[in-house]
Amino acid sequence: MTMFLVNTEFVPGKRIVRVCGLVQGSTVRAKHIGRDIAAGLKNLVGGELKGYTELLNESRNESLRRMVEQANSLGANAILNIRYGTSAITSGASELLCYGTAVVLEDA
Amino acid sequence: MQPTMNTWVEKFAFGMAIFFMILLPILWVFIPMSLSLLLEGRMDREQIGMIVGLTALLFAFGSAVFFPLMCIACSIWIESSHFRALTKAEHELSDMILSDLKTLPPNWHPNGAVLICENVVIANDYFKALLWFFRKIVGGRSRSFERLIERGRREVTVRVLRKAKECGANVVWNVRYETAIVQANNKEKSMAGVEIIAYGTAFSITGE
Numbered sequence: 001m002t003m004f005l006v007n008t009e010f011v012p013g014k015r016i017v018r019v020c021g022l023v024q025g026s027t028v029r030a031k032h033i034g035r036d037i038a039a040g041l042k043n044l045v046g047g048e049l050k051g052y053t054e055l056l057n058e059s060r061n062e063s064l065r066r067m068v069e070q071a072n073s074l075g076a077n078a079i080l081n082i083r084y085g086t087s088a089i090t091s092g093a094s095e096l097l098c099y100g101t102a103v104v105l106e107d108a
Numbered sequence: 109m110q111p112t113m114n115t116w117v118e119k120f121a122f123g124m125a126i127f128f129m130i131l132l133p134i135l136w137v138f139i140p141m142s143l144s145l146l147l148e149g150r151m152d153r154e155q156i157g158m159i160v161g162l163t164a165l166l167f168a169f170g171s172a173v174f175f176p177l178m179c180i181a182c183s184i185w186i187e188s189s190h191f192r193a194l195t196k197a198e199h200e201l202s203d204m205i206l207s208d209l210k211t212l213p214p215n216w217h218p219n220g221a222v223l224i225c226e227n228v229v230i231a232n233d234y235f236k237a238l239l240w241f242f243r244k245i246v247g248g249r250s251r252s253f254e255r256l257i258e259r260g261r262r263e264v265t266v267r268v269l270r271k272a273k274e275c276g277a278n279v280v281w282n283v284r285y286e287t288a289i290v291q292a293n294n295k296e297k298s299m300a301g302v303e304i305i306a307y308g309t310a311f312s313i314t315g316e
Contacts, residue, residue, distance in 0.1 A: 007283075007309040008282045043233055043237075045186060046236065047230065048231075049230070052229040053228055082223060088291060
């Protein structure tokens with residue numbers, strides 16, 4: 001089932017039939033030593049830390065997937081008004097949160 | 109895909125550093141010693157002492173003077189080339205519209221809605237962090253960190269617009285930015301970098 005995932009409060013051309021509630025997905029990720037050493041070397045010249053970018057990208061996609069799973073179990077076919085949040089738990093790990101409103105849409 | 113950033117410069121810098129710090133001292137020791145052993149049959153104490161001393165001097169000069177200078181020069185070059193590439197990319201993507209409003213204007217007809225989320229993790233080099241340590245003593249603006257965050261924000265905006273263009277959209281709506289600090293593992297308060305996320309919904313608008 002293809003699900004609409006949007007940041008806005010509306011999807012063009014569709015009407016909200018039922019609001020299923022707030023859904024969220026989160027992951028807690030820690031770095032691993034290889035990327036840490038590479039980042040330490042990168043700190044000599046500065047610039048983008050590609051290892052960390054990929055790591056955080058993957059974990060964000062994972063939290064998005066968990067949110068979609070939760071919405072599917074509620075019987076929704078779209079998630080509106082998605083927001084992301086990050087917080088550092090310890091100095092080695094951070095939580096990536098993704099939350100939105102799961103709704104059932106039909107054509108307007 | 110990170111087409112606005114350069115990687116070959118860092119490889120070149122490390123290659124040069126390794127060459128000057130490791131290979132050149134080894135060549136300066138190995139080749140003279142082997143040549144004199146071949147030609148004269150033995151080397152006396154004075155010659156060995158001079159060669160080892162010069163090697164140590166070369167290694168010290170390489171690691172204490174040449175290597176930091178090389179890193180600083182590389183970081184300056186990386187930063188300025190990133191700014192140039194950003195200006196060029198923003199000019200190419202200037203036909204896209206980015207907004208943080210919640211509702212579309214009434215005369216626009218949107219088609220398709222895709223969530224776009226891009227991130228970048230960006231770091232300053234060690235020497236700028238050292239200068240920041242001195243700056244913290246008197247307080248005030250830190251223009252190097254301002255430039256860093258501006259680079260990260262512009263880079264992530266360019267990535268969002270590029271991805272939206274790939275999806276066939278021409279407008280990105282309800283854009284939000286988030287920042288998080290990536291901390292170094294062994295030190296509590298030092299930062300290894302800054303992560304900047306931008307996310308929004310991409311529409312293709314007809315009837316503007």
